[in-house]
Each structure stands twice: as structure tokens, then as C-alpha cells.
Amino acid sequence: MRGQDDTLVRFRGVEKSYDGQRYAVRHLDLDIARGEFLTLLGPSGSGKTTTLMMLAGFEQPTAGEILLDGRPIARLPPHKRGIGVVFQSYALFPHMSVAENVAFPLSVRGVARSEQARRVERALDMVRLPDLGARRPSQLSGGQQQRVALARALVFEPPLVLLDEPLGALDKQLREEMQLEIRHIHERLGVTMVYVTHDQAEALTMSDRIAVFRDGAIRQLDTPQALYERPTDAFVAGFVGENNRIAGTVAERDEDMTAIALGGGRRLWARQADAGGPGSPALLSVRPERIAVAAGSADDLGENALPATVAEVIYLGDHVRLRLALEGGVEITAKRPAAAAMAGLAPGAQVAVAWQPEHAVAFAPGD
Numbered sequence: 001m002r003g004q005d006d007t008l009v010r011f012r013g014v015e016k017s018y019d020g021q022r023y024a025v026r027h028l029d030l031d032i033a034r035g036e037f038l039t040l041l042g043p044s045g046s047g048k049t050t051t052l053m054m055l056a057g058f059e060q061p062t063a064g065e066i067l068l069d070g071r072p073i074a075r076l077p078p079h080k081r082g083i084g085v086v087f088q089s090y091a092l093f094p095h096m097s098v099a100e101n102v103a104f105p106l107s108v109r110g111v112a113r114s115e116q117a118r119r120v121e122r123a124l125d126m127v128r129l130p131d132l133g134a135r136r137p138s139q140l141s142g143g144q145q146q147r148v149a150l151a152r153a154l155v156f157e158p159p160l161v162l163l164d165e166p167l168g169a170l171d172k173q174l175r176e177e178m179q180l181e182i183r184h185i186h187e188r189l190g191v192t193m194v195y196v197t198h199d200q201a202e203a204l205t206m207s208d209r210i211a212v213f214r215d216g217a218i219r220q221l222d223t224p225q226a227l228y229e230r231p232t233d234a235f236v237a238g239f240v241g242e243n244n245r246i247a248g249t250v251a252e253r254d255e256d257m258t259a260i261a262l263g264g265g266r267r268l269w270a271r272q273a274d275a276g277g278p279g280s281p282a283l284l285s286v287r288p289e290r291i292a293v294a295a296g297s298a299d300d301l302g303e304n305a306l307p308a309t310v311a312e313v314i315y316l317g318d319h320v321r322l323r324l325a326l327e328g329g330v331e332i333t334a335k336r337p338a339a340a341a342m343a344g345l346a347p348g349a350q351v352a353v354a355w356q357p358e359h360a361v362a363f364a365p366g367d
Contacts (some may be wrong), residue, residue: 006191006321008159009055014064016050016216024050026216028064032194034159038185039195039203042213043239049164051213052196054143056085056162069159079108084161088168090145092137098124098148099133105156123151126185143174150182153189163195167202179205190281200240201209204228214235228287233274234363237285244332247365250275258362260284263328268304270360283363290359291334293322293345298352305354308332310347320345324353 009032016025025047032038040048053059055066058252059077066074073081084105097121106116124130127147137145146166155160163182167175183206186193197203203210204224211221212235214337220227220236231237238245248260251267258272268284275282298305311331312323315338322334322345334353345351 006034007031007084008036008069009194010065010067011051012065012067014051014054014061016047016059017052017062023062023216025054025061028216028218029035030211030218030221032192035190035192037183037193037195037206039207039210040209040213041200041203041240043198046213047216048196048198048211048213049215052162052164052194055194056083057081066189082156082158082160084156084158086149086153086161086163087148088165090143090149091138092148092152094137096136098129098135098137098140099131100297101137101148102133102152102155105152109156111156119155119157120151123155126154126188126226127151127181146170146178147181150185154185158191160192160194161194166195166201168197175202176205182206188208204240210240212239214239227302230271230286231273231361234283234285234290234365237361241339242288242333244286244288246286246326246330246332248282248284250280250282250362252278252280253362257357258282260362262306262359266306268306268360269357270362271358273361274364275362276364281365283365285362285363286332286355286360288321288333288335290355291332292354293324293334293336293351294354295349296352298354303359304360305352308351308353310345310349310351312347313345324351324354 011028011030014025014028015023017023029133040051050059054061057076061074065072102120102123103116106119122238124133127150129144129147143285165177170178179202195206207224209221209223210227211218215233220232227240235244248262251259251261253272256272257269259267259269261267270284298307305328308324308326310322311325314321318338319335320338322336324332326332
């Protein structure tokens with residue numbers, strides 16, 4: 001566990017409004033540990049990019065305080081913060097060579113030319129572009145340009161690097177390769193990175209912790225595994241990974257588990273999150289990969305089992321997506337290994353679906 005002294009960045013009561021009425025960021029309290037890879041995740045307009053821009057110095061907070069290594073920086077201009085920034089647009093100088101682009105932060109800081117050359121060579125080696133220093137940005141692929149932008153952000157050895165959706169313009173395969181590349185660079189250097197994305201898979205792949213934003217506030221801040229397995233509300237459960245929701249009413253509950261009553265007298269058990277007391281409306285959330293599908297009657301499977309009809313079978317190579325119709329017109333999706341799922345699961349088949357109570361979560365509706 002990191003101690004309090006390991007905090008590099010601290011937001012205290014930070015707010016941002018552009019018109020004095022609506023807030024892009026509200027009541028933000030956030031500590032970022034030294035050496036951490038923190039991702040700010042959320043839909044468009046959730047406040048994640050505004051938070052990053054305030055930390056970089058390109059936006060000023062309306063209220064509150066931002067501390068970098070214990071020093072207030074809210075009124076400090078960007079070039080005096082000593083922070084590396086990587087944008088989606090790369091922002092490379094087209095008239096400069098790759099080496100000159102990477103050297104630019106060193107030249108404006110007055111670093112001697114011999115030292116510049118040494119650091120540029122090391123930075124280009126770090127991003128696996130050792131032989132491309134003489135080229136212009138226009139002679140590089142999108143992935144290579146993104147590596148140059150990353151090298152430029154790292155070359156002056158900042159304590160903090162900010163990345164604003166840097167992989168959004170890349171194709172899927174290259175984006176996945178760059179996710180791992182950035183993660184490995186972070187692990188080798190130990191530099192603190194704050195990364196903005198709306199891509200949930202990207203956040204889960206790269207992060208030590210993820211802050212999920214909505215409407216200018218953090219809804220949950222946790223490790224990738226905890227966010228996925230133990231979301232605290234229905235919005236986080238639905239935004240981070242695929243999620244089935246089944247509506248019902250709380251029948252009974254204790255501190256840990258909740259029974260949700262459905263139509264027809266059936267009840268399903270789930271871990272308690274923020275569902276209300278008996279009689280309250282509730283949503284049961286269960287991930288597609290947690291759902292077992294079997295031939296036969298749901299009554300034979302005991303608790304947390306429902307009858308279903310296979311509506312569609314989608315073959316995806318290593319797994320099959322099953323669209324399943326439940327009683328009352330509700331549809332859910334299950335993911336099963338292809339070899340097991342293809343046997344006898346044709347559209348129209350009558351099946352039973354089931355899952356372990358600890359793999360489902362009970363939420364209050366409204367998100």
C-alpha cells in the first residue's frame with residue numbers, strides 16, 4: 001500500500017464552470033499516487049478531459065485547489081509545471097525532424113546540445129524508433145507519430161505525464177499494441193501517468209486505478225478488477241463492461257445479499273450494492289460471461305435459475321453470444337465457449353439460464 005507521503009497530485013474541492021451555472025467538474029477530491037497509472041474514464045461530457053486540462057494548466061479551476069508535489073499550481077502557466085502532455089492529435093511540428101520534435105522540450109529549457117542528443121537517443125530507443133530521428137512526421141505512420149509524441153513528453157524526465165485519448169485515431173490492432181507499449185514504458189520508468197479515455201477495455205488493460213466520471217463527478221474510484229467485479233452503482237456496472245439488467249422488487253435483504261422478486265413468483269439472489277429495503281424497485285446486474293445455459297427445466301437448477309428461449313446465436317470464433325428471451329419480454333445476453341455452446345443451442349431452443357448469487361449485484365434503479 002502507498003502511504004500518504006506518496007501522493008504526487010492532489011485535487012481539493014475543485015470545480016469548473018464555463019458559464020457560472022452548469023459545472024463541468026463538481027466537488028472533485030482526488031489523490032494520485034507517485035508512480036501510479038490512473039485512468040479517467042467516462043462518456044463524453046463527463047468531466048474527465050476538463051479535469052486533465054486543469055491539471056495540465058490549459059484550463060483554470062473555478063474553485064478549489066490543485067497541488068503538485070505539495071505545491072499549489074492552479075495559477076501556474078502550463079510551461080512552468082514541468083508536466084509532459086500527449087494529445088490525440090500528436091501536435092508534432094511538421095517542419096521539424098523526429099529528433100528535433102523530441103528535442104524541443106529540452107531546447108526551450110536550455111539543455112546543452114550534447115545532452116539533448118543523448119536524451120533524444122534514449123527516448124527514441126524507449127519507444128522503439130531508434131533509426132527514425134531524421135524523418136519528418138509526414139513520413140511516419142500514425143502509430144509511429146504517436147510514439148514520437150510520447151518520446152517528446154518523456155524526454156525531459158517529468159514527474160507526471162498526461163495522456164488525452166492518445167490512441168483514439170489508431171486502428172484496433174495498433175491501438176491494442178500501443179496500450180501495452182505505454183503500459184510497459186510506465187512500468188520501466190515508474191513515472192506517474194494520468195490517462196483519459198472513453199474506452200472501457202483500454203482503461204481495464206492499462207490502469208492501476210480507474211476513476212469513473214459522470215456529470216462532472218467521480219462515481220467510483222477503484223482497481224480495474226474491483227470496478228468490474230464490484231461496481232457500486234448501476235451506472236458503473238453498465239459503463240464498465242457488458243452488463244445484463246433484470247428489473248424486479250426487493251423481497252428481502254441483509255447486509256450482504258438481496259432477494260429480488262420477479263413476475264410469476266420467481267426470486268433471484270444477488271450481492272447487495274445500493275438497492276433499497278423490501279418493496280423497493282431494484283435492478284439485478286449480471287455479466288454475460290457469468291451466465292450458464294443448459295437444456296432442461298429451470299426448476300431443476302434451483303435458485304437463480306430462469307427459463308429462457310434462444311433468440312439468436314452469434315458465432316465469434318472463441319466464444320458464442322447468445323441472445324436469450326426471458327419471461328415477460330426481457331432479453332439478456334450470455335457468452336459461452338464456442339465448442340460447448342454450439343451443441344443444441346439453435347434459435348427457438350428452450351433452455352434454462354442460471355448464475356451464482358455472488359456473481360450478480362442488486363442496484364437501485366435510476367442510472
